[in-house]
Amino acid sequence: MSAMFRIGQGYDVHAFGEGDHVVLGGVRVPHERGVVAHSDGDVVIHALCDAMLGALALGDIGKHFPPSDPQWKGADSRAFLRHCNALVRERGWQVGNADVTVICERPKVGPHAQAMRELLAQDLDITLDAVSIKATTTEKLGFTGRGEGIAAMAVCLLVKP
Numbered sequence: 001m002s003a004m005f006r007i008g009q010g011y012d013v014h015a016f017g018e019g020d021h022v023v024l025g026g027v028r029v030p031h032e033r034g035v036v037a038h039s040d041g042d043v044v045i046h047a048l049c050d051a052m053l054g055a056l057a058l059g060d061i062g063k064h065f066p067p068s069d070p071q072w073k074g075a076d077s078r079a080f081l082r083h084c085n086a087l088v089r090e091r092g093w094q095v096g097n098a099d100v101t102v103i104c105e106r107p108k109v110g111p112h113a114q115a116m117r118e119l120l121a122q123d124l125d126i127t128l129d130a131v132s133i134k135a136t137t138t139e140k141l142g143f144t145g146r147g148e149g150i151a152a153m154a155v156c157l158l159v160k161p
């Protein structure tokens with residue numbers, strides 16, 4: 001009998017740079033800095049894509065959307081997420097649930113978490129209660145604590161419906 005579940009985890013970091021907003025979970029969040037990235041630099045979606053690809057043992061986001069490929073310059077990361085979801089669905093799986101933690105001192109993520117959940121649930125074609133967004137500071141410690149960048153960790157469970 002084939003396994004009914006798969007699990008994957010992902011982690012992503014982007015340095016803060018010039019700009020006036022960051023994109024998190026598809027949501028444009030006003031901030032006094034942007035991020036340095038080839039795409040829109042959405043750490044939430046990049047970590048989630050890696051979790052989904054990891055659950056399928058299909059490599060990582062950089063393998064599917066190489067940073068050397070000009071077609072991904074400034075890309076909307078929601079397209080990456082929908083592509084990863086198609087890979088999941090093609091194989092008979094669906095995301096059972098996903099849980100993401102954003103790590104930064106600022107911006108405050110809490111006020112945007114619901115909007116992020118709604119977009120991610122829409123792209124994954126799953127119910128809102130299966131998508132969780134959390135956030136933490138690192139109490140001013142490390143690169144996130146110094147405000148040098150932003151990170152996200154994600155886990156997701158794939159289920160065979």
Ligand SMILES: Nc1ccn([C@@H]2O[C@H](COP(=O)(O)O)[C@@H](O)[C@H]2O)c(=O)n1
Pocket residue numbers: 102103104105106107108109110111134135136137138139
């Ligand atoms: N960028 C962030 C960081 C934290 N939060 C919220 O604040 C709570 C307390 O954070 P600690 O790091 O002091 O534990 C955290 O649980 C989040 O609810 C946030 O919204 N955005």
Ligand SMILES: C[C@@]1(CO)OP(=O)(O)OP(=O)(O)OC[C@H]1O
Pocket residue numbers: 012013036037038039040041042046061062063064065066067068069072
């Ligand atoms: C998303 C991709 C797209 O080229 O580039 P970046 O936006 O720089 O983001 P990263 O998290 O480094 O992942 C690698 C790439 O797949």
